[in-house]
Amino acid sequence: MKPVTSIETPTRLEYEFTASGAQAEFLENIARGRLVGKRCPRCEKVYVPARGNCPRCGIATSDSVDVSDHGTVTTFCIVRVPSQNIELDPPYCAANVLLDGSDMPFITLLGECEVEDVRIGMRVEAVWKPKQEWGPTFENIRHFRPSGEPDVPVEKLGAWV
Amino acid sequence: MRDVAVLSFAQTPYKRREASRSEVEMVMAVVTEAIADSGIPKGAIGFTCSGSSDYIAGQAFAFVGAVDALGAWPPISESHVEMDGAWALYEAWVKIQCGAADSALVFAFGRSSMGRLPETLTMQLDPYTLAPLGIDAVSLAALQARSLLDRGGVTERDWAEIAVRSRRDAMANPFAQLRGESEVDKLLAEPYLVSPLRKHDCPPISDGAAAVVIAADDVARRAGPRPVWIRGIDHRIEPHQPGVRDLTRSPSTSLAGRKAGAVPERLELAELHAPFTHQEWILREALGLGEGLRINPSGGALAANPMMVAGLARIGEAAQRIRESGSGLALAHATQGHCLQQNLVCVLEAE
Numbered sequence: 001m002k003p004v005t006s007i008e009t010p011t012r013l014e015y016e017f018t019a020s021g022a023q024a025e026f027l028e029n030i031a032r033g034r035l036v037g038k039r040c041p042r043c044e045k046v047y048v049p050a051r052g053n054c055p056r057c058g059i060a061t062s063d064s065v066d067v068s069d070h071g072t073v074t075t076f077c078i079v080r081v082p083s084q085n086i087e088l089d090p091p092y093c094a095a096n097v098l099l100d101g102s103d104m105p106f107i108t109l110l111g112e113c114e115v116e117d118v119r120i121g122m123r124v125e126a127v128w129k130p131k132q133e134w135g136p137t138f139e140n141i142r143h144f145r146p147s148g149e150p151d152v153p154v155e156k157l158g159a160w161v
Numbered sequence: 162m163r164d165v166a167v168l169s170f171a172q173t174p175y176k177r178r179e180a181s182r183s184e185v186e187m188v189m190a191v192v193t194e195a196i197a198d199s200g201i202p203k204g205a206i207g208f209t210c211s212g213s214s215d216y217i218a219g220q221a222f223a224f225v226g227a228v229d230a231l232g233a234w235p236p237i238s239e240s241h242v243e244m245d246g247a248w249a250l251y252e253a254w255v256k257i258q259c260g261a262a263d264s265a266l267v268f269a270f271g272r273s274s275m276g277r278l279p280e281t282l283t284m285q286l287d288p289y290t291l292a293p294l295g296i297d298a299v300s301l302a303a304l305q306a307r308s309l310l311d312r313g314g315v316t317e318r319d320w321a322e323i324a325v326r327s328r329r330d331a332m333a334n335p336f337a338q339l340r341g342e343s344e345v346d347k348l349l350a351e352p353y354l355v356s357p358l359r360k361h362d363c364p365p366i367s368d369g370a371a372a373v374v375i376a377a378d379d380v381a382r383r384a385g386p387r388p389v390w391i392r393g394i395d396h397r398i399e400p401h402q403p404g405v406r407d408l409t410r411s412p413s414t415s416l417a418g419r420k421a422g423a424v425p426e427r428l429e430l431a432e433l434h435a436p437f438t439h440q441e442w443i444l445r446e447a448l449g450l451g452e453g454l455r456i457n458p459s460g461g462a463l464a465a466n467p468m469m470v471a472g473l474a475r476i477g478e479a480a481q482r483i484r485e486s487g488s489g490l491a492l493a494h495a496t497q498g499h500c501l502q503q504n505l506v507c508v509l510e511a512e
Contacts (some may be wrong), residue, residue, distance in 0.1 A: 011284070013216070015276045017275060018274070053186060058203075058231050
């Protein structure tokens with residue numbers, strides 16, 4: 001009898017995501033090309049993507065705040081291995097970007113630049129997909145690219161570096 | 162051994178679909194309430210442990226996201242079990258026994274509505290020989306129920322009576338999802354969902370969260386609420402492969418009950434985590450619980466079965482009831498896995 005050396009057991013689970021109030025507000029706004037965060041009433045930090053609560057204070061966020069689609073790289077990683085669902089060819093750069101007006105960086109992709117040129121403090125801007133392709137998803141932003149603005153000095157990035 | 166007590170318990174109302182709150186927002190609500198009711202300042206709680214499953218959320222590291230609900234700054238001592246919150250409570254209890262903390266926050270959450278729960282639960286099975294067959298949680302429970310009928314001594318009518326009692330008791334539980342008067346004969350006239358189980362034999366699919374605060378010795382005595390002492394707690398597991406078990410019996414429950422010091426004659430009530438009607442019958446036999454004992458005054462898992470939460474809620478419900486009635490012993494039970502694979506028993510006493 002021939003020994004079994006490997007088997008394939010494909011698995012697929014489907015989910016229907018239900019957005020909370022804060023998440024829904026964020027997604028509705030990004031569908032219109034706006035980035036809207038939520039502010040903590042106690043520590044006044046602004047979170048983008050919007051959250052219904054402040055992770056620092058453990059209380060509900062309150063005001064909605066428009067933020068810019070320009071930001072600053074707080075840290076980054078050069079990726080040299082291809083992966084599914086990412087259009088960019090390696091090497092490309094995954095970076096944490098702190099948007100102007102927000103107090104929490106989020107991870108995103110950088111494009112339209114040489115990975116060797118990426119640095120902490122580099123200024124970047126969102127590259128949006130064509131308007132007719134927009135929907136209630138962060139994927140409306142294809143990636144971020146250098147904006148050409150002068151770098152933010154590392155010491156001004158405070159706790160993020 | 163240190164004396165450890167349940168000080169407070171909070172839960173969300175359980176719903177078929179929580180449409181407006183994220184997991185984090187549900188957790189924040191119950192954690193805030195449980196801490197406030199415990200009398201222990203948030204910053205003084207020594208340890209936090211949660212129970213949940215990323216398969217329920219359909220998102221890797223969803224459990225880490227839940228920490229956002231805590232306001233964990235400055236950083237806290239925190240852990241997680243990919244299990245029902247009852248096992249998170251067990252970990253917290255061990256942590257306190259070790260002297261590493263004097264108090265702990267335990268919470269659990271899940272929004273099963275986002276996926277197809279019976280199929281999601283299939284992922285717990287052996288991935289080589291069993292899961293690829295696609296057998297789901299309800300079908301496995303039906304195999305267990307069929308084995309029990311074949312063994313004899315119990316009928317489908319007995320199970321329907323359990324459903325009727327659970328739904329009736331749930332009418333007094335504002336957090337329950339499935340409640341109301343029903344009649345055994347009408348239930349038995351319904352078609353099978355998966356033979357020999359009818360819809361009433363199966364739990365509802367529920368979204369929700371719950372939190373418990375426990376504390377030791379003088380910290381518990383001084384905190385404010387009347388402590389409900391954990392007199393014993395133990396959990397045991399059976400083989401992963403359902404085919405090698407006698408599904409009509411629950412030796413792991415019997416052993417956990419013995420190790421936890423459960424004495425049936427002395428109990429005021431038992432909260433059993435039996436998602437299927439026939440499983441309550443198996444658990445009663447395993448624990449030697451007599452006919453007269455009050456079972457599941459909350460309505461149990463047949464009235465609301467939030468995955469990863471329902472076991473912890475049994476402990477919370479049992480503790481709250483004997484705290485309100487003033488004295489006595491209660492047994493709380495939690496289960497995990499298919500067909501009662503793993504079981505936890507907790508014996509509680511109100512002073």
